[in-house]
Amino acid sequence: MLDRSVAPPFTRTLDFQLPSAVQFGANGSASGWVIHSNEHPVCKVELVLSAGKRYESVTGASHFAGQLLDKGTKYHSALEIASHLDHFGAHLDIETGSDYLHVNLYALSQHLQEVLPLLQELMEQPSFPDEEWRIAKDIFAQNLQVNLEKTAFLAARGLRKLLFPNHPYGTSVQLEDLNRLDPTQISGFYQMHRGVDRIFVAGSVNDNDLQSLQKLLTSSNTTPRKDPSFSIQAGTHQHILRKDSLQASIRMGKLGVDRMHKDYAGILLTNHILGGYFGSRLMKNIREEKGLSYGIYSTIQHHALASTMSIGADVNRAQMDLAIAEIQREMVALQKIEQDELTTARNHFIGSLQNDISNVFAATERIKMMNLEGLPAGYFQQLIHSLESISTDDVAQIAEVHFDPAQFVIVTAG
16 A cells, blocks of 8 residues: 655656647648647647737737637627537637737537638638627726736836837737727738738647648738837836835846847746745745745746846835845845755756646647747757756856846836
């Protein structure tokens, strides 16, 4: 009988085995990729369009193109679309981001052929109905008014604006933008950027399914915009005043490096030590020892044109300055680290990476990221080996170069 009072022996592996992705169909720069798995009779189809926020000429066009894409076509209403998907146990999820618009279809494998014609109709003949636009606009306006009362929302928005001035990455839809936007502009944006650049299929599918999906592949007619260079005033501290708030939100950030940078593995691990998991230094200091916040994290985020490093926490307004000082102190203290702390953080980070590919849908997310960012095959395996070779001296050097508090801008709200 298993003795559950005794912990199992600790084991670790450096393996990172992604399932194979097979290319199907190609139309110019557009291509499809399938990751087969018959473990469950379900599948996911993801269409990727170069129709993210950075391609907007009118603020909000990308967001509402995604919001309204499944709200009506030339032949079907929003209710009919929803009813058809529901009847066959399918679900549609549409996301818009800084660079791409993602259309995700989840379906039972046996019914995929029943819903693919509707998906093609949505992509090729959306109608962007006036009534659905009014509903979406009203909901967005109400949610925005609620969010404008939240210090966390204000601080996060302020940080984006500081990091990406005069660029769509730094813009946010304002209430006045809603009055300048209409379905004609939304439809025009979508028609200009509707080319499906990539299709990622995961799960149990057959050749007939792939042949049907191949019809959706079209070379994008998106013209890449000439993007300005990014520059920030390091050390800037902007405060957004909310007199009635007892809480203050802190956001600190700087522009980072891309995934192919020589220091990237070291930056990832150093960030993990600082605030990347529950056992991090920031959590121990700010949450456990001083009780200034319920949670504090440092994160690294990537866009097609830039990367960012940021730190975020919500604290009592009266203790905001103390929290900022302690965060900066921990950033400097990264230049001194013991081997045990490094080993613990490294094991946790590598284990988290490996856990991220525990099922075919999760593994496909990694394959998609590598494809869209042009990363080489075996990238994650090499990353893990790079993480394994990092020493305490390497962390100290990385911290000195990339985690200098003077390089970060600060936005507070409260």
